[in-house]
Amino acid sequence: MKTMSSKLTIRDIFKVDGSGIPYLKLVIYGPSLAGKTSMLTVYNVLRKVEDPETIYSSLKKIDDPSGRTIFYDQSTFELPKGQGVSVPKLRYQVWSTAGQKRHYIQRKVVLEGADGLIFMFDPSKNMWDDNVDSVDELIALKGDILGKSLPFLIVLNKIDLPAEERIPTEKFLDLLIEKKLASNKGDAYMRVIETSCLQARNELMTLLRSPDIKTKLDEYGRLQKGARPLSVQKIAQPIEQLTREIVIHRIKSAKPE
Ligand SMILES: Nc1nc2c(ncn2[C@@H]2O[C@H](COP(=O)(O)OP(=O)(O)O)[C@@H](O)[C@H]2O)c(=O)[nH]1
Numbered sequence: 001m002k003t004m005s006s007k008l009t010i011r012d013i014f015k016v017d018g019s020g021i022p023y024l025k026l027v028i029y030g031p032s033l034a035g036k037t038s039m040l041t042v043y044n045v046l047r048k049v050e051d052p053e054t055i056y057s058s059l060k061k062i063d064d065p066s067g068r069t070i071f072y073d074q075s076t077f078e079l080p081k082g083q084g085v086s087v088p089k090l091r092y093q094v095w096s097t098a099g100q101k102r103h104y105i106q107r108k109v110v111l112e113g114a115d116g117l118i119f120m121f122d123p124s125k126n127m128w129d130d131n132v133d134s135v136d137e138l139i140a141l142k143g144d145i146l147g148k149s150l151p152f153l154i155v156l157n158k159i160d161l162p163a164e165e166r167i168p169t170e171k172f173l174d175l176l177i178e179k180k181l182a183s184n185k186g187d188a189y190m191r192v193i194e195t196s197c198l199q200a201r202n203e204l205m206t207l208l209r210s211p212d213i214k215t216k217l218d219e220y221g222r223l224q225k226g227a228r229p230l231s232v233q234k235i236a237q238p239i240e241q242l243t244r245e246i247v248i249h250r251i252k253s254a255k256p257e
């Protein structure tokens with residue numbers, strides 16, 4: 001684990017919010033209906049049952065009456081103590097964008113100042129063009145993401161869909177290479193996390209309602225980390241891994257030669 005040089009201060013490495021606390025901004029981008037709001041919702045519930053004190057501001061959704069995001073969803077978390085980063089306290093804001101094409105301006109605003117990106121694909125068969133358009137738009141707005149070393153991860157959601165209704169993963173890997181978001185297949189695969197927000201939500205709810213839930217709680221009544229069902233861990237992974245990657249990347253690049 002890196003430790004910060006004594007000459008560097010937190011302000012040299014991270015932006016600080018209104019209360020002087022360093023923070024990072026993560027943005028979940030992707031076509032409409034991919035599952036961006038679902039991911040942030042499940043992650044909020046998870047943090048609430050695991051460690052409610054790490055929720056600095058709970059989920060705000062700006063959506064229409066049918067639940068479609070029209071601006072963003074946003075929630076801010078704090079790194080729980082003892083997660084091995086050498087900064088005293090760090091907040092990570094997670095934003096999701098409004099996917100419908102007509103909300104371009106809103107996406108542009110939300111993307112501003114992003115420290116890391118999660119791009120979420122929808123593998124539903126009829127969504128190919130929407131996925132490609134969304135990637136193209138992100139590249140047009142952000143430029144050369146790989147070249148700029150802007151930390152990013154790819155989420156392939158809806159893996160619960162039957163194979164005949166899904167675009168194969170291979171096709172997404174090829175797209176990542178074609179769009180220069182990965183240099184080769186191995187690199188592309190390393191960036192991809194396969195998830196099912198639907199399954200994660202159901203398994204988390206089932207777990208919380210199960211009669212033997214008490215055995216999974218610690219002495220404070222919090223869900224133990226090891227009790228995360230795999231589908232739920234997969235939802236947390238992009239957010240938590242990206243946060244770690246940004247912190248490491250920042251500290252490395254701020255280190256004096
Ligand atoms: N089958 C399936 N449906 C999902 C999954 N994640 C989200 N959905 C559904 O997809 C729709 C859009 O989800 P939402 O989170 O609002 O997508 P957003 O537009 O990207 O924010 C909703 O009906 C969700 O229930 C998933 O992993 N599998």
Ligand SMILES: [Mg+2]
Nearest residue numbers: 036037068069
């Ligand atoms: Mg949404």
